Amino acid sequence: MEHVLKRPTTYSAPKRSFADRLQHWLPKIVLSPTIVVTLVCIYGFIFWTAALSLTNSRFLPSFNFVGFTQYSKLMDNDRWLTSITNLGIFGLLFMLIAIVLGVFLAIFLDQNIRQEGAIRTIYLYPMALSFIVTGTAWKWILNPGLGLEKLMHDWGFTGFQFDWLVDSDMAVYTLVIAAVWQSSGFVMAMFLAGLRGIDASIIKAAQIDGASLPVIYWKIVLPCLRPVFFSAVIITSHIAIKSFDLVTAMTAGGPGYSSDLPALFMYAHSFTRGQIGLGAASAMMMLGGILAILVPYLYSELREKKS
Structure with a gap:
């Protein structure tokens, strides 16, 4: 074959x-x-x-590297230290109030109330405005000779006084008021989306067991929203650290430097005082602040996914 x-x-x-x-x-x-x-x-x-930030650049970039000299100058600069202190006050109050208020507004809308769409739109409307518009509007509202205080005096309440905008000890708190007004609606939308994603059978089971509504939200619902809380913290902290237009429009860092923030310090030294190296160092410090919040969050999230 x-x-x-x-x-x-x-x-x-x-x-x-x-x-x-x-x-x-x-x-x-x-x-x-x-x-x-x-x-x-x-x-x-x-x-x-x-x-x-590692050079002695002034009005124009220079390649004369001086190491961390600009950072040491930054730590000895009284205006920078004031802006960091103001950022701590502004950032913590803004984040805390915006998140707490956003949670309460979200829970309120989650009760299937009437005209929910219209109310939600009213809450979200401030986010449609820029911080320049927000700062200008609140500057008029809080101006003692033009806004709220004058209105109350015209109505006969001559003893009413609200001059925080021109008070060096209270000016930074006016920034908190304006920032919370603009951002709390956005935080509310985040938490409302999280609430609508929770299985309703869990809440019904807790109600059958006799749990009251406040206990259900405190013990069951809010712990399920931990990722939303992390996201809200990151977003609001990012807004606080990079706040520039709101401060410029509302207080311009004044009176004096009493409401100055790092972003305004960076701009002033980089573009108006001819200290590019010092301004770049302050910008890197701001970036470090954002990374200090973002990196631990990403690490925890990736660690949970791997486990």
């Missing part, structure tokens, strides 16, 4: 048409400009700012 040896058949992949190759590369081509712009305009400028 003869055995006929045949060569093994080799299969070559069919050639891809031009349309198939275009469909494969088109998403990469479309996204490549965005990726390049992101790398250059965000991460590239971060590294550029970090490099400038």
Whole structure:
């Protein structure tokens, strides 16, 4: 019996048409400009700012590296220390009040009340405004000779006094009022979305067991919203650290430097006082503050997913 040896058949992949190759590369081509712009305009400028913070640059960038001299000058600058203190007061109060108020507003809307859509829109409306508009409006409202105090005096309440805007000890708290007014509605929307994502059977089971509504929210619902709490903390802290337009429009850092914040300090020293190196150092300190909040959160989230 003869055995006929045949060569093994080799299969070559069919050639891809031009349309198939275009469909494969088109998403990469479309996204490549965005990726390049992101790398250059965000991460590239971060590294550029970090490099400038190590130089003695003044009105123009200089490549005379001086190590951490700018950072030591920053720590000896009274205005910077004042702005850090103000940021601690403003940031903590803003985050606490905005989150607590947002939770209560979300719980209120979660009760299936009438006209929920209209009320939710009213709560969210301030987020449609820029911080410049918010700062200008609240500057008029809190101006002793123009706003709330004058209105109360015109109504006959001559003993009423609310001059925080021009009081160096209280000016920073007016920033808290304006920031909470603008951002609490957004925090409310975050928590409302979280509440609507909780299984209703859990709440019904707790009600059958005799738990009251406050106990249900405190013991069951709010612990389920821990990721929302983390997100709210990160977003509000980011808003607080980078606050510039609100301060500029409302108090301009005054009276004196009593309501100054790091973002305003950075702008003043980088663009008006010709101290680019010192301004870059302050910018890197602000970035460090944001990373100090963001990195532990990301670490905890990734750790939980792995476990």
